[in-house]
Amino acid sequence: MQEAGTLTRADLAEALHHEIGLSRADSSQFVEQILGHMCEALANGENVKISGFGSFVLRDKGERVGRNPKTGVEVPIAPRRVLTFRASQMMRDRIVAAS
Known part of the structure; x- marks a missing residue:
């Protein structure tokens, strides 16, 4: 696994292996299934909470007025659903301890 940079699906599968x-094939399939379940739940409007890691939360944002920073012209921003991640306290403590 990499020490710095980006952790990938392949890195997760290699760690399982x-x-x-x-096997490498089973590890890769396992990672894909887990990520698939998470994506499906989020697509169905469910939040995903992984204890000790964090929560992926869907939020509905209402319509609002934004401003083009270059021209200053006001532009309506349509309502939309956004995905946010909130790290658990345990994860935050591990990140602080590692720095």
């Missing part, structure tokens, strides 16, 4: 002993 080394730490649990699953």
Whole structure:
């Protein structure tokens, strides 16, 4: 696994292969299934909470008026659904301890 940069699906599958002993194909399939379940739940409007890691929360934002920073012209921004992530306290503590 990488020490710095971006953690990828392949990195997660490789970690499963080394730490649990699953074949590379099974590890990759396992990662894809987990991510697929998470995506499906979010697409169905459900929030996803992983204890000790954090929560993926869907929020509905109402219509509002924005401003073009270059021209100053007001522009209506349509209502939309956004995905936010909030790290658990345990995860925040681990990040602070690692820095």
